[in-house]
Amino acid sequence: MPNLIEPKLISGNANMPLAKDVAKRMSMHRGINVGLVDARVERFNDGEIFVEVYENVRGEDMFIIQPTSNPANDNLMELLIISDALRRSSASRITAVIPYFGYARQDRRSKARTPITAKLVANMLVESGIERILTLDLHATQIQGFFDIPVDNLYASPIFALDAMHNFKGQMDDVMVVSPDVGGVSRARDLAQRIGAPLSIVDKRRGKPGEVAEMTVIGDVTGRTCLIVDDIVDTAGTLCKAAEVLMEHGAKEVHSYITHGVLSGPAIERVSNSVMKNLVITDTIQPTAAVKACENIRIVPTAPIFAQAILNTWNGTSVSSLFDHKTLQPIYEGMYSGL
Structure with a gap:
């Protein structure tokens, strides 16, 4: 059975245009206005990150849209702190939508005395309260096995x-x-x-x-x-x-x-x-x-596929259906007509 609660989106500073485009696409699909949760993600003078969520998120199905791209460390910390803020605000479920998963190239020990940083990042994400990951084209698909939570890896x-x-x-x-x-x-x-x-x-x-x-x-x-x-x-x-x-x-x-x-x-x-x-x-x-x-x-653009994947996750319907380009064609209407 689908949830009665509407999905709610929140974004860090890594890719705000993509987050707004995803919200716009979801509004079109749902027929109601889906906006980004009102919040501030700021830095103190010493570089520390501070997050404050202005809306009530108790019992809500939350989706954080935040690629961990350059600057990778800042964007990763934003994601972790947003998740912690949502968890402490009693969100029902927290899904991290990570369009680009940074540190994915460090997925194995290439030589002696080197880290497996992708596994470390996976541990940090889970500890912050994230219960599900949605990403696109992981550099190494085995990274899904680094998590003990569901990971949906979409394909470009x-x-x-x-x-x-x-x-x-x-x-x-x-x-x-x-x-x-x-x-x-x-x-x-x-x-x-x-x-x-x-x-x-x-x-x-x-x-x-x-x-x-x-x-x-x-x-x-x-x-x-x-x-x-x-x-x-x-x-x-x-x-x-x-x-x-x-x-x-x-x-x-x-x-x-x-x-x-x-x-x-x-x-x-x-x-x-x-x-x-x-x-x-x-x-x-x-x-x-x-x-x-x-x-x-x-x-x-990737907003159409992420918007549909978020809706499918929220509805409890198949995300793997988005692996087929024939399924995506109507989602990308107007761009690739007449095929």
Whole structure:
């Protein structure tokens, strides 16, 4: 049976535009005004974070929308403190909607005497009172096992499939999906299967951290429109190098579909000067002015899928139904019509 209580949203400062867009989408679905709970999330002069919730949340089903992107530590602490404030205010259930899960790249011990920070973050989230996690494209799916609470990991590939079928309509026979490394093959294969395209791999070998010494293309990309698929683009060095290698091997065009646009350091300059025609990212991380101004970066919204996932969680209905691009098409109405 669905709850009689309406879902309530609250947001930190990490990505307020996305939180407002999610609230707007939920208002459209529910036919009533769904706004963000009135609260303040501020910093004292010494940098300490203070949270005050102005509305009564006793017995409410609360959803905190807060990616733990740069600055990762500040945004993570905001999330933990908001959760603690809600728990102490007798909220019925607290779900953390974390569009971008920071520290996910530290999911294992790569060498001796190193931490598994993703597990530490999982422990902190649970201890703060969070009872459920909703996220998008975890860097490593095994992170779900770090939690003893339910974790719903949504996928960007259904959204990217809709986008690719819309933007390459009539050219799909030439499209080839490319994984930029061996570790991302399953992610690339998922998109390739959705759009009925073949798969290629760029095998990279690093000379030292942050530098790619050698790249080899596995598969024939001659005359193909290549779509590089990955979950995170950070400094964009590997991505831009992979695009160059594909063009050198005869690719007709190179486009990239990356879920989380971290885009730190020289990333914008590299993408602007790259042979890539387009870099498509989502808005899980709030785009900077430089990202918005970059002509070959396009941003796909995630508010529709998160709004529907929140409603499904609140209703007690299937979240996994959102893994199918055919289910998402009506949710993204207007953007990908006529497919």
